[in-house]
Amino acid sequence: xxxxxxxxxxxxxxxxxxxxxxxxxxxxxxxxxxxxxxxxxxxxxxxxxxxxxxxxxxxxxxxxxxxxxxxxxxxxxxxxxxxxxxxxxxxxxxxxxxxxxxxxxxxxxxxxxxxxxxxxxxxxxxxxxxxxxxxxxxxxxxxxxxxxxxxxxxxxxxxxxxxxxxxxxxxxxxxxxxxxxxxxxxxxxxxxxxxxxxxxxxxxxxxxxxxxxxxx
Numbered sequence: 001x002x003x004x005x006x007x008x009x010x011x012x013x014x015x016x017x018x019x020x021x022x023x024x025x026x027x028x029x030x031x032x033x034x035x036x037x038x039x040x041x042x043x044x045x046x047x048x049x050x051x052x053x054x055x056x057x058x059x060x061x062x063x064x065x066x067x068x069x070x071x072x073x074x075x076x077x078x079x080x081x082x083x084x085x086x087x088x089x090x091x092x093x094x095x096x097x098x099x100x101x102x103x104x105x106x107x108x109x110x111x112x113x114x115x116x117x118x119x120x121x122x123x124x125x126x127x128x129x130x131x132x133x134x135x136x137x138x139x140x141x142x143x144x145x146x147x148x149x150x151x152x153x154x155x156x157x158x159x160x161x162x163x164x165x166x167x168x169x170x171x172x173x174x175x176x177x178x179x180x181x182x183x184x185x186x187x188x189x190x191x192x193x194x195x196x197x198x199x200x201x202x203x204x205x206x207x208x209x210x211x212x213x214x215x216x
Contacts, residue, residue, distance in 0.1 A: 012030055012032055012149040013030055013031055013032075013149075014031070014032065014033035014034075014035070014146070014148065014171075015031055015034050015035070016034075016035040016037055017037065019036070020036050020038070020178075022034055022035065022036050022037075023105060023178065023180055024105060026105075026180040027105070029188060032181070032182040032192055032193065032194045033146060033179060033180070033181055033182070034179070035173060035177055035180075036179075037177050038176055038177055040139065040176030041090065043086075043087045043090045044087060044091050044139065045139070046086070046087050047085060047086065047087025047088060047090060047091045048139035048140035048208045050086070051082055051085065051208060052207075052208055054082075055206075056117075057117060058079060058116060059115075059117070060078060060079060060115050060116075061112065061114045062075070062078065062112075062113045063110060063111070063113075063215065064099060064110070065109065065110060066099075066108060066109050066110070066111060067109065072096060073096050073100060073103075073111075075092055075113075078092060078095070078113075078115065079092075079115060091139070095113075095115070095210060098135065098137065098212065099111060099113065102135050102212050106132075106133065106214050108214045108215070109216055110215040111212055111214065112211075112212070112213040114211045114213075115208075115210050116208075116209055117206055117209075118141075118209060119201060119205075119207075120201065121197065121198040121199060121200045121201075123197055123198045124197060124200060125157075125158055125163070126152060126157060126163055126195050126196065126197045127158065127195070127196070127197065128154075128184055128193030129183035129184065129193055129194075129196075130184050130185055130193075131183040131184075131214070132183060132185045132186045132187075132214050133180055133183060133186055133214050134181045134183060134212065135180055135181075135210075135212035135213075136173070136178075136179050136181060136210070137176070137177065137178045137179065137210045138173070138207055138210075139208040139209070140175060140207065141175060141206055141207030141208060141209075142172075142175070142199045142201055142205070142207060143172055143173040143174050143175050143177065143199070144172075144173045144179065144196055144199065144209075145171065145172055145173075145196060145197050145198075145199050146170075146173070146181075146194055146195060146196040146197075147169065147195040147196070148169075148171065149192075151164055151195075152164060152195060154191070172199075181194045
């Protein structure tokens with residue numbers, strides 16, 4: 001017999017904090033965004049800027065199997081074409097830590113990882129993700145944008161004319177910060193996935209972005 005559906009959550013909030021423990025609040029009912037407002041380690045930030053300065057393409061994805069909490073993610077080969085750049089090992093160590101933390105927090109056994117350099121907005125319209133939860137961190141360049149609840153009518157998602165025009169209504173995740181975004185497939189969060197979009201970089205500028213998806 002199916003359990004009764006939980007009462008629809010109508011109070012939606014976003015939380016931000018200076019420590020990684022802030023990310024655990026994504027597990028709370030009614031929280032659809034948790035942001036760790038970290039400062040990117042200098043050597044990792046320098047690597048990201050150096051990588052962008054090369055003006056080379058990068059678009060890689062991995063499906064990681066995490067059989068237990070003690071297993072280090074196998075990132076062998078990730079962005080290997082840039083392995084000779086100063087700071088590469090630090091970058092990989094940082095990504096590895098985020099993967100392990102994501103797996104531990106959610107109990108995720110399969111994680112989809114993507115690392116990309118973008119010169120244009122990948123998802124330029126405000127939208128919600130049809131996933132349980134996604135980690136986003138921009139290592140260099142402009143960070144992702146999001147809206148507080150009530151700023152945009154959810155029924156109008158995808159319509160350019162319905163999007164807010166005032167910059168003061170659009171929130172920004174700074175580069176280096178780590179964000180967990182609840183999507184529509186998180187049980188109990190249906191209808192309240194975080195509304196967000198990829199920003200449009202200025203002409204000649206690019207972004208280095210990491211995303212992690214909970215696959216199972």
